[in-house]
Amino acid sequence: MSDFLEVTDVFTHFETPRGQVRAVDGVTFTLERGKTLGIVGESGSGKTILSRTIMGLLPTRGTVRGGTIRYKGEEIQGRAPSEMRDIWGKQMAMIFQDPMSSLNPLMKIGMQIAEPLIHNLDMPKDQALATAKRLLDDVRIPESVKRLNQYPHELSGGMRQRVMIAIALACGPNLLLADEPTTALDVTVQAQILDLLREQRQDRNMSMILVTHDLGVVAGHTDEIAVMYGGKIVEKAPTDGLFKNMLMPYTAALLESIPKMNRPSHTRLTTIPGRPPDLVSPPAGCRFAPRCPAAQERCHSEEPPLFSAGSPGHVYACWYPVGSPVYREAIERRAKETV
């Protein structure tokens, strides 16, 4: 049943004047029909490039792609745009980060939703507009008939993201890639949009890849989480399992850096020191080692493979995972030094 989407050893490198940027560097995962995978990582970890690689929406110039992406058993990695057109919209659709700029400012909402219907599914215009109205109802936009004739600037950010979702859903895709769909929205609207996405996913039996930098966003809305760092997946686990037992120090650090409600006010926010690795010349060993609180000599010289943890489906890339004796000792020593 794991042949819905299989991503194996995918890499995407960009040729730049400084050298080759390894934006995505050997990523492997599978996604089942109807499930949601969350991809989490900070800026520059390659998560957006990974989702664009799966969609095949990358600039052609200076891009080196490799590995295999099998969608419903068919290889789609490296296909020309003309071959991808059967997949775009009808099989896979994408929701972008910024609803302010992802709608054409000079086209009415109705036409923007109807266009892919007219051109991908050969629907007549009036029928496409009727479908557009239904889609607007589906994504809970009030007064949908009036909205069809409005322009994007007449709608709020949250509304526009709903319109984007309606457009993405229009041709009935089986896989929805949401690239930080809530980053540009305020917190109350975020929850609504995520609930809407979940609901639509369940109604339509879609799979979804939810890309975000916010562990809080993926926590309640995914079946599985992959944490990316420096172009690689460093920990992957079913959502429940990950939050119960995180093994990669980076995942733990990400969770630590979320402000907590139960701490007294004016508590210093915990941050991850340092910066994400330079993807032109990444560190020799573990890419997180330079910023890791428990890094040992081995971490700097030897890159850890993906180990399997006890629970099924949980993998992590760390020599001394959270909870191991070496890790605990290193943290204790560090705590003493700083005091």
Added chain:
Amino acid sequence: MSAITKKRDWPTVLAAAWLIGLTILAFTADYLPFIRGYAESSPEGIGFSKGPFTSFLLGSDQLGRDVFARCIYGAQISLRIALFSIIIGTVVGGTLGMVAGFFGKASDRAISAFTDVMLAFPPIVIAILVTGRFDALRKNSEAFSWLSRTWSITFVLSILAIAPLARIVRAQTLSISQREFVLAARSLGARNGRVLVREILPNLVPAMVSVIFTGVAVLLIAEGGLAFLGYSIELPTPTWGRLIAENRNFIREAWWGTIMPCVMLFATVLSFNVLGDRIARRFDIREAAL
């Protein structure tokens, strides 16, 4: 919106009124009793003998023709040349710019090299060379007998308009095609042609309208400059530039012969600029609210 409509924007209203009025006058001149006939020589006005606001509205010229009537007929030719050349320039330059900005690579290099070369040439030199060539072509070949001076000047000016327009459109296309909605359209399976026509072209229009308006103003001046240098429509057809040029020797005795067409040209160029500017600002507000 209400704040804008309540307070009338007088410069815009005046500019629009001037342009509309002038266009109507120019293209109906043959049917208007107060213009028709006055463009022909009349014995009572010979030798600049009548000043403005006499029986000759803006005075008479050396041959006893009414300067006002000449100016209006001149407007006919000047406006026609400027409008046609901006249209040709926009279509050709716009297409080149969109191709260069959208497809990039070799097409961009070729088109950018072409526009750079065009912009490096002094425009007056190109204009003089090309009108000369066109004249020779018309005289030597039957197939080009339609190529009157009116058309050759139009073509010269459109050649001059192509390069700057192509540049602006290229830059705009580059920035628009990086916008997320273009990627979004692609992700839904839109082809290049669709993306260009439905996503990029409409978004070019706001910027282009204001550029076109300013461009018309520049071309009007350029036509005047060419006429001033003697590269103009055959006698006796007037254009503003020719009127200014042919009466300037008598500016001491009869200022109206030169100054009146200058005022006409000035007011028209100013109007086009004001309108272009207002349109640009209008669209800016919309973009900012986005």
